[in-house]
Amino acid sequence: MVLQPSKPGLALETAGAWLLAALWILPLAYAFWTAFHPAEYATRFDLFAPLTLQNFRNAWEAAPFSRYFFNTIVLVAMILGAQLVLCTLAAYAFARYAFRGRDVMFVLVLVQLMIMPEVLLVENYRTMSVLGILDSLPAIGLPYMASAFGIFLLRQTFKTIPAELEDAARVEGASALQILLKVYVPLARPVYLAFALVSVSFHWNNFLWPLVVTNSVHSRPLTVGLQVFSSGDQGIDWSIITAATIMTTAPLLIAFLLFQRWFVQSFMRAGIR
Amino acid sequence: MTSPPDQPPSRTNWAGMALVSPALLVIAIFFVFPLLASVVSAFQAKTGEWTLANFDKSFELYSGDVGYTVVIVAISTAVVGLLSVAIGGYLTLGTNPRAQAVLRWLYRWPLFIPFIVAGQVMRTFLAKNGLLNQLLIGSGILEPLAAQSYLDWRGIVLAFVWKQTPFVALMVAGAMAAIDPAHIEAARNLGAGRLRILFGIIIPQIRRTLMVGLVLSYVTMLSVLSVPLMINPNSPTMMTVDVAYRINAHGDYGVANALCLISLVLASVGAWFYLRHGVARKGVQ
Numbered sequence: 001m002v003l004q005p006s007k008p009g010l011a012l013e014t015a016g017a018w019l020l021a022a023l024w025i026l027p028l029a030y031a032f033w034t035a036f037h038p039a040e041y042a043t044r045f046d047l048f049a050p051l052t053l054q055n056f057r058n059a060w061e062a063a064p065f066s067r068y069f070f071n072t073i074v075l076v077a078m079i080l081g082a083q084l085v086l087c088t089l090a091a092y093a094f095a096r097y098a099f100r101g102r103d104v105m106f107v108l109v110l111v112q113l114m115i116m117p118e119v120l121l122v123e124n125y126r127t128m129s130v131l132g133i134l135d136s137l138p139a140i141g142l143p144y145m146a147s148a149f150g151i152f153l154l155r156q157t158f159k160t161i162p163a164e165l166e167d168a169a170r171v172e173g174a175s176a177l178q179i180l181l182k183v184y185v186p187l188a189r190p191v192y193l194a195f196a197l198v199s200v201s202f203h204w205n206n207f208l209w210p211l212v213v214t215n216s217v218h219s220r221p222l223t224v225g226l227q228v229f230s231s232g233d234q235g236i237d238w239s240i241i242t243a244a245t246i247m248t249t250a251p252l253l254i255a256f257l258l259f260q261r262w263f264v265q266s267f268m269r270a271g272i273r
Numbered sequence: 274m275t276s277p278p279d280q281p282p283s284r285t286n287w288a289g290m291a292l293v294s295p296a297l298l299v300i301a302i303f304f305v306f307p308l309l310a311s312v313v314s315a316f317q318a319k320t321g322e323w324t325l326a327n328f329d330k331s332f333e334l335y336s337g338d339v340g341y342t343v344v345i346v347a348i349s350t351a352v353v354g355l356l357s358v359a360i361g362g363y364l365t366l367g368t369n370p371r372a373q374a375v376l377r378w379l380y381r382w383p384l385f386i387p388f389i390v391a392g393q394v395m396r397t398f399l400a401k402n403g404l405l406n407q408l409l410i411g412s413g414i415l416e417p418l419a420a421q422s423y424l425d426w427r428g429i430v431l432a433f434v435w436k437q438t439p440f441v442a443l444m445v446a447g448a449m450a451a452i453d454p455a456h457i458e459a460a461r462n463l464g465a466g467r468l469r470i471l472f473g474i475i476i477p478q479i480r481r482t483l484m485v486g487l488v489l490s491y492v493t494m495l496s497v498l499s500v501p502l503m504i505n506p507n508s509p510t511m512m513t514v515d516v517a518y519r520i521n522a523h524g525d526y527g528v529a530n531a532l533c534l535i536s537l538v539l540a541s542v543g544a545w546f547y548l549r550h551g552v553a554r555k556g557v558q
Contacts, residue, residue: 010368017363017372020356021379027394027435028382030404034397044407090296097289105297112304115540117496119533121516122314122526123307146299176288205387208498208513212520223389223499238397245393249386256385 035243042238055243059229062240064217065247068225075137075221076203080196082145087195090146091154092180096166106155112148121212128213139213140221144203150195157191158184197259204252222248315530327531334515334528339535341509342495345426346539349433350491354483356438361445361479362471366457377446384439388432392503395432399423399504428504429511433494441486448482449475492540512536 409415501511
């Protein structure tokens with residue numbers, strides 16, 4: 001016999017779920033409300049309050065957002081491109097080759113996942129200084145180009161691909177590189193998409209390292225540019241602050257709507273950050 | 274599907290090494306070397322001699338902030354765990370499909386919001402004249418004169434919980450969805466209530482996933498600068514703010530590195546759990 005919860009219990013539970021959902025979205029909904037309404041409605045809810053884009057205009061003029069957007073897009077594309085190449089090669093070797101020190105090297109790769117970036121901040125800053133590339137996009141991107149997560153995820157995926165496919169390709173005369181590009185990479189396409197979404201999301205959002213390594217408009221990404229709105233110079237105009245905030249995060253939110261299924265799968269697939 | 278053998282006979286040592294070497298070079302330059310150098314720097318004075326002075330100074334100046342950081346991250350992790358189980362549990366065992374669908378759609382949104390934006394949004398939401406106080410005043414729960422700013426440890430915890438719960442809840446909900454429904458049905462048929470099913474059947478099966486999610490969240494929250502910088506940069510504050518301050522205001526890399534190492538020790542506890550329960554479970558050789 002199946003025991004059903006009592007009606008008041010069910011109603012209470014459902015109300016709790018609705019309340020939790022509403023509370024969860026409230027800060028974001030508030031940000032949208034404030035950004036699209038005049039400042040006098042920032043803390044006053046009025047269904048008939050006039051809509052405006054003036055806050056976005058003011059925010060756009062208060063900081064060089066076009067440059068920040070350009071920097072961020074170039075940065076995430078550069079990092080992703082390098083990660084796809086380096087992680088694919090390394091993952092293929094870890095999955096399909098046996099060589100001296102392989103396991104030690106793989107553990108070294110994994111340990112990266114647990115080391116907080118702040119520990120490496122000072123010394124990486126010195127390295128960039130020695131390389132003479134401080135305050136540049138490569139300086140922001142270089143430390144992330146061999147993603148431990150990417151290597152781990154692809155290695156696990158490559159290991160599930162049947163060896164018979166590789167053997168067949170080899171019999172046909174394919175070289176190791178051709179096998180990688182024509183057999184492994186196409187079969188791992190959903191994983192590549194998932195990894196790309198996570199990588200773009202992470203580096204679009206990254207703040208601490210870009211803050212330390214950049215000091216001019218020419219190299220600052222959006223997140224660092226957004227920090228100007230937390231300073232006293234801009235006053236406390238919530239409408240402009242939230243408009244700038246939404247501008248910064250809008251591409252990611254749109255990407256989330258478009259690729260929601262892959263985003264979710266990517267996080268579920270490996271239980272990663 | 275079976276995994277093929279690791280090493281087909283034709284494979285040579287140098288080919289594998291050549292494929293791995295570009296990634297290893299980057300890891301050596303930007304991970305291994307800086308990690309070793311920062312450990313050495315934390316134990317060295319500016320003159321080059323070995324010393325514990327950087328740690329003495331760190332504890333003298335920032336022991337309060339170390340405790341503050343641990344407490345904030347511990348509370349946040351606990352609340353994230355409770356909410357994640359509540360969300361995952363409702364999505365698995367809930368009875369109102371519409372409420373389930375809305376909750377499933379809404380709870381994920383903060384996952385794609387950067388920490389700095391989460392900090393910024395919370396700053397406007399929790400300020401003395403922010404929406405939270407306006408709501409409490411409007412609904413008669415709070416007198417206007419009693420309104421207070423929540424931009425202190427409470428704001429940091431709220432921002433962390435808001436930002437990190439979707440990540441853990443996503444993992445937990447995925448693990449719960451993967452449980453064999455026959456287990457839940459069998460428990461139902463034996464008369465178990467949903468709370469009993471959640472705590473007696475489901476949570477024991479997803480405990481490891483929950484643990485891995487919480488550990489990764491714990492380590493992530495330890496290393497976030499933007500949220501405490503936006504919400505509460507004044508003392509007491511989190512260690513990340515202190516590290517940024519030692520570097521930017523004093524160029525004091527020794528103390529900054531010592532603080533980073535203290536953070537690393539705090540995170541290592543989490544790392545130990547992760548490597549033991551998470552990676553080991555995935556069969557890493």
